[in-house]
Amino acid sequence: MPMTPTTSPLLTREELDAQLGGAARAWLDEALAEAEHAASHEASEQPAGPYAVPTWELRYAAAGRYCGLEHADSVRALLLVEARAALPALTRLYEQGTAAERRAVLLALHRLDLGPTALPLVEDALRTNDTRLVAAAVGPYAAAHLDAHNWRHAILKCLFTGVPVDAVDQLARRSRGDAELARMLGDFAAERIAAGRNVPADLTRVLDLTTPGPAAPTEES
Numbered sequence: 001m002p003m004t005p006t007t008s009p010l011l012t013r014e015e016l017d018a019q020l021g022g023a024a025r026a027w028l029d030e031a032l033a034e035a036e037h038a039a040s041h042e043a044s045e046q047p048a049g050p051y052a053v054p055t056w057e058l059r060y061a062a063a064g065r066y067c068g069l070e071h072a073d074s075v076r077a078l079l080l081v082e083a084r085a086a087l088p089a090l091t092r093l094y095e096q097g098t099a100a101e102r103r104a105v106l107l108a109l110h111r112l113d114l115g116p117t118a119l120p121l122v123e124d125a126l127r128t129n130d131t132r133l134v135a136a137a138v139g140p141y142a143a144a145h146l147d148a149h150n151w152r153h154a155i156l157k158c159l160f161t162g163v164p165v166d167a168v169d170q171l172a173r174r175s176r177g178d179a180e181l182a183r184m185l186g187d188f189a190a191e192r193i194a195a196g197r198n199v200p201a202d203l204t205r206v207l208d209l210t211t212p213g214p215a216a217p218t219e220e221s
Helices: 013-019 022-040 055-067 069-082 087-096 099-111 115-127 131-137 140-145 148-161 171-175 179-194 201-209
Strands: none
Touching: 013 022, 013 069, 022 055, 022 069, 055 069, 055 087, 055 099, 069 099, 087 099, 087 115, 099 115, 099 131, 099 140, 115 131, 115 140, 115 148, 131 148, 140 148, 148 171, 148 179, 148 201, 171 201, 179 201
């Protein structure tokens, strides 16, 4: 199982420019220009042949090579936003990409005008045991669009795979007063105890949040 259960904040273009070397900045300038062109000219996003893909999508895959693995998520998210990536492109990048490329798609979803249409990508990530994907899947997009049933199971997935619940966007707001989530957490804890396994500390934290009370601070995640 991957051992990267949390994700780093995405950097802005200005922050990237301050950290990238000259060659990487030049590559990023060209990549974003290609993505912007694709957004302005729909025809440029249509592959010229059955195996061709838009140039900016090739840049998406190469981001780590040219800008460094530590900046790849941020670069890929900028490309998706600049290209105004629609669901077909996002699905293609997710299904055909590496785990790192899939994670970047998930991290950028809330920055795109998708409504709930990209939920199948989130749901797919939550079916995996890849902690990098699970952590990325429970961000702002999931908080806004996952229904109560699937959101509760996303919390259990985090507990089961060891993803810290700090990764869950709007955790306190969505947990507050959720009696069904409290029941599910209790059942999960009982199963762990019966199997002689430790109960994750985060479970108690979430269980406490399910108690009805004042509205959670808006910045809680």
